[in-house]
Amino acid sequence: MVDLSVEICGLKFRNPILPAAGPTVRDGDALVKAADGGAGGLVAKTVSVSPAHVPRPNMVKVKDSILNAELWSDLPLEQWLRFEYAKAKKKGLPLIASVGYKADEIRAVAPKVKAAGVDALELSTQHLGRDLELVTEATKAAKEVVDIPVFVKLSPDAFDVVQFARAVEGAGADGIVAINALGLGLAIDIENTMPMLGSVSGHGWLSGPAIKSLAVRCVADVCRAVKIPVIGVGGISNERDAVEFIMAGASAVQLSTAAIIRGYKIYGLIADGMAKFMRAKGYNSIADFKGIALRHLPEQPFRTTSKPPEIIASRCTGCGLCEQYCVYEAAKVVRKIARIDPVKCYGCGMCVSVCPTRAVRF
C-alpha cells in the first residue's frame, strides 16, 4: 500500500498534486471542482488590493502550451473574503491563498485573507520584475503580518532564480514555489495579421510543456540551494512529469495548463498514476524518491567522446523511431531490430530519449 500523503510546513496534503493559481481556481466553485477532481490540497487564484482589469482575449493555445495575459483575480477582494475561500474550505483540504504583489499590498491583503480562514499564503512575485529587493520586502511584510506558512512563488523571469530563492529564505519564507509562467511571448494570427492576445503589444506568459525542462532545472537548483521545502510547477501534464519534479527535490507539485486543457479530473488521474508508478518501483512514500536525482547532477567535467548506446533486443519492437530521429544516420532497423553504427554514432542521446520501450539505453 503506497502512501501519497505529504506534510509541508505543517499542512497535511492527501497527495502531492495541487492546482496552480490560474483560471481553474478562479473562485470557490472552481476550487471545489479541483478538490472533487482529486487535488491533494488547494491553491486559489492570486488576489490583490483591487481587482485586475483583465485584457480579452487572454489565452491562446500554442502547440501543447498556453500563452496567457490573465493577470490576477478580477473579483473584488471582499468577495473572496466573504464567500469564495469559505466555499473552498468546506472541502476540508489545506487551502493556500495566493496574494500579490508589493510589500504595502501584502501588508493590506494578507491579514484579511488569513482571517478568512486560509491555511497558508503563496506570494506571487510575477509583477515585481527582476527586483530582488521588492521580492524580499514582500516576503518580510507577509511574515510580519501573518503567522501562517508563507510560500514565495518565484518567476522564471528573475535573473537568477537561486539568488532569489536564497534571498526569500533569508527573509523568512517558509517554502518556495517554482516557477511561474515564462514571459514575455507573442503569438500572431497570420490569417488576419493581429496579435492573438488583447494585452499591451499582444504580450503574454508561456506555460505548459514548453517550460517543463526550465522548471525542473529551477526546482533542482533551488532545492540544492535552500533548506525550506520547494513546490514544483511548470509543464506538468502526467504522473511521469510529476515524479520528475519530486526526484528533482520538490515536496509537491502544482499544475495549471494541463487542467485548463484536460479538466479537473487531471489531479486525481496524476495522483493515481503516481501511486501506480510507486508500486511498480517499490517506493512506499513520496520521501522514498524525493530529491533522489539530485545526487546524479554532475559538477565535474563531462565526457566529450562518443559512447554509443546499447540495444536491448528483447525490448526492441522495431518501431523505427530511433532511426527517424537519428540526425547522424547511425540508427537503422534491420530485420525488425534497431542497430547502432558505432562509427557514425555521435552519442547524442536522442534515440535513448525517444525509444518507447527503453530498448535503447546508455
Ligand SMILES: Cc1cc2nc3c(=O)[nH]c(=O)nc-3n(C[C@H](O)[C@H](O)[C@H](O)COP(=O)(O)O)c2cc1C
Ligand atoms: C491562464 C493562466 C493564469 C494564471 N494566473 C496566475 C495567477 O493569478 N497567479 C500566479 O501566481 N500564477 C498564475 N499563473 C501561472 C501558473 O500558476 C503556473 O505557475 C504556470 O502556468 C506554470 O504551470 P503550468 O505549466 O502547469 O501551467 C497562471 C497561468 C495561466 C496559464
